[in-house]
Amino acid sequence: MRPKIYLFGDSITQDSFTQDGWGASLAHHFSRTVDVVLRGYSGYNTRWALKVLERVFPATQGGVDDGGTDRAPLAVTVFFGANDACLPDRYGAFQHVPLHEYKQNLHSIVSFFRKQWPKSHILLITPPPIDEDARLKYPYSDNPQGLPERTNEAAGEYARSCIAVAEECGVPVIDLWSKMQQCPDWGKEYLCDGLHLTRSGNRVVFEEVITKLKDKGLSLESMPVDLPLFADIDPKDPLKAF
Amino acid sequence: MRPKIYLFGDSITQDSFTQDGWGASLAHHFSRTVDVVLRGYSGYNTRWALKVLERVFPATQGGVDDGGTDRAPLAVTVFFGANDACLPDRYGAFQHVPLHEYKQNLHSIVSFFRKQWPKSHILLITPPPIDEDARLKYPYSDNPQGLPERTNEAAGEYARSCIAVAEECGVPVIDLWSKMQQCPDWGKEYLCDGLHLTRSGNRVVFEEVITKLKDKGLSLESMPVDLPLFADIDPKDPLKAF
Numbered sequence: 001m002r003p004k005i006y007l008f009g010d011s012i013t014q015d016s017f018t019q020d021g022w023g024a025s026l027a028h029h030f031s032r033t034v035d036v037v038l039r040g041y042s043g044y045n046t047r048w049a050l051k052v053l054e055r056v057f058p059a060t061q062g063g064v065d066d067g068g069t070d071r072a073p074l075a076v077t078v079f080f081g082a083n084d085a086c087l088p089d090r091y092g093a094f095q096h097v098p099l100h101e102y103k104q105n106l107h108s109i110v111s112f113f114r115k116q117w118p119k120s121h122i123l124l125i126t127p128p129p130i131d132e133d134a135r136l137k138y139p140y141s142d143n144p145q146g147l148p149e150r151t152n153e154a155a156g157e158y159a160r161s162c163i164a165v166a167e168e169c170g171v172p173v174i175d176l177w178s179k180m181q182q183c184p185d186w187g188k189e190y191l192c193d194g195l196h197l198t199r200s201g202n203r204v205v206f207e208e209v210i211t212k213l214k215d216k217g218l219s220l221e222s223m224p225v226d227l228p229l230f231a232d233i234d235p236k237d238p239l240k241a242f
Numbered sequence: 243m244r245p246k247i248y249l250f251g252d253s254i255t256q257d258s259f260t261q262d263g264w265g266a267s268l269a270h271h272f273s274r275t276v277d278v279v280l281r282g283y284s285g286y287n288t289r290w291a292l293k294v295l296e297r298v299f300p301a302t303q304g305g306v307d308d309g310g311t312d313r314a315p316l317a318v319t320v321f322f323g324a325n326d327a328c329l330p331d332r333y334g335a336f337q338h339v340p341l342h343e344y345k346q347n348l349h350s351i352v353s354f355f356r357k358q359w360p361k362s363h364i365l366l367i368t369p370p371p372i373d374e375d376a377r378l379k380y381p382y383s384d385n386p387q388g389l390p391e392r393t394n395e396a397a398g399e400y401a402r403s404c405i406a407v408a409e410e411c412g413v414p415v416i417d418l419w420s421k422m423q424q425c426p427d428w429g430k431e432y433l434c435d436g437l438h439l440t441r442s443g444n445r446v447v448f449e450e451v452i453t454k455l456k457d458k459g460l461s462l463e464s465m466p467v468d469l470p471l472f473a474d475i476d477p478k479d480p481l482k483a484f
Contacts, residue, residue, distance in 0.1 A: 001300070011472075014273050014274070015270070015273075017259075017266045017267075017269040017270040017273065018262075018266070018267070018270040019262070020260075020261070020262065021266070021270075023269075024259045024260070024263070024266035024269070024270075025259075025260070027259040027265075027266065027269070027280060028257070028259040028260040028263075028266075031256050031257075031259065031280055031282065032256070032283075035279060035280070037277060038269060038273055038277070040273065041274075041469060041472075042471070042472045043472030043475065044472070047481075048475075048480065048481075048483075048484060051481070051484040052469050052484060055469065056468075056469070058243070094475075094477040094478070094480050095480075226298075227283060227294050227297065227298070229284075230253075230283075230284045230285030230286075233285065233290075235336040236336070238290065238336050238337075239289075239290075239293070241290075242290060242293035242294060
């Protein structure tokens with residue numbers, strides 16, 4: 001069995017296999033080495049994620065299966081916060097999670113993975129920045145207030161908390177909120193509705209994930225390839241390779 | 243554990259998670275219901291596939307795991323023939339497999355899956371048509387003869403054999419060779435180098451696979467969703483859903 005990388009998160013994870021998504025790009029990048037497994041739950045915040053964690057990753061997935069293969073993944077990405085950061089007095093209030101609880105929930109999620117899979121790498125990803133004009137233009141439900149349900153400032157606070165959790169736990173983190181804003185036209189370049197990712201935005205996440213995994217020694221070069229590569233098969237005696 | 247669909251084939255399978263590939267589209271389509279698992283081996287023909295079959299799908303993947311979950315997949319796509327159909331007197335000769343052996347190998351692959359996973363659906367896919375002009379323009383290696391290493395006529399013979407095997411075994415088949423040629427500009431519209439798929443070509447395969455799976459009762463509507471969908475969560479009492 002091939003090793004796995006789990007992608008755990010909200011809609012930005014669930015949708016990561018469409019539009020040249022970062023999940024699909026990871027699956028392609030690792031196409032002969034790793035199974036990239038999608039566990040994205042659109043709309044979910046860390047409070048709901050914590051409620052379902054044991055169902056998403058049951059204990060039988062840890063340990064060793066009857067083929068003697070380690071079931072623990074190489075890595076798991078944890079990408080929540082965009083929904084927690086919904087403002088508590090706007091139409092997305094039911095998704096809002098207070099900042100201190102978000103931090104605590106992220107800690108609990110990291111602890112869960114640490115306990116279940118002591119050797120797996122955990123990679124936190126902050127929420128992306130928010131383009132408020134686009135959020136007004138593409139509301140997800142009735143918006144009688146005429147105010148954005150998410151702001152970039154609030155997303156930034158959750159991003160900084162995510163980074164703080166990563167530091168406290170000693171795990172790597174992608175500061176997507178800051179990274180994306182390095183591009184002057186980030187709102188249009190990286191976001192299609194002020195929150196979700198364009199093809200370019202997906203590219204940024206893919207490249208950041210690849211870089212962070214490489215920092216932990218997880219690169220294509222370091223991993224065993226599943227069966228002989230075409231380039232390594234001798235045209236004069238192909239069957240020798242098998 | 244979620245049910246699985248395995249994608250088993252050559253480069254057209256291995257590359258199915260890039261460029262809006264048909265594999266990525268399937269993973270997105272089934273993002274909350276099924277794990278789409280990539281088992282594509284670039285350059286492989288059915289002879290080599292048969293050599294590695296037991297390593298790609300070890301017996302421990304059949305049966306029931308210690309969590310009581312059936313490990314057999316819902317379905318497996320078998321998509322070989324583009325390499326078998328390389329002409330025996332051109333530069334791709336070492337990938338060539340004679341037509342009668344191709345048929346026999348496909349039979350053996352279907353039998354293997356039938357034995358390993360009696361309840362899983364097996365879906366054969368014929369090789370795509372070949373645009374010979376494009377194959378001359380984008381050779382995969384030195385081509386001193388100046389002749390295409392694959393022809394559309396030969397691909398058609400392998401496609402018809404694949405259909406014959408499907409009929410003999412009573413399993414569904416996608417006649418990609420014929421389907422694509424229904425489009426007048428199929429060579430440019432569906433193929434990027436006379437063999438591999440463009441975004442439109444990937445779309446055709448995705449839609450055909452979805453249709454064939456639906457014919458067998460495997461549709462989004464028929465499958466249990468992994469955890470409550472956002473639309474089913476009550477904004478007035480979200481935690482009730484968990």
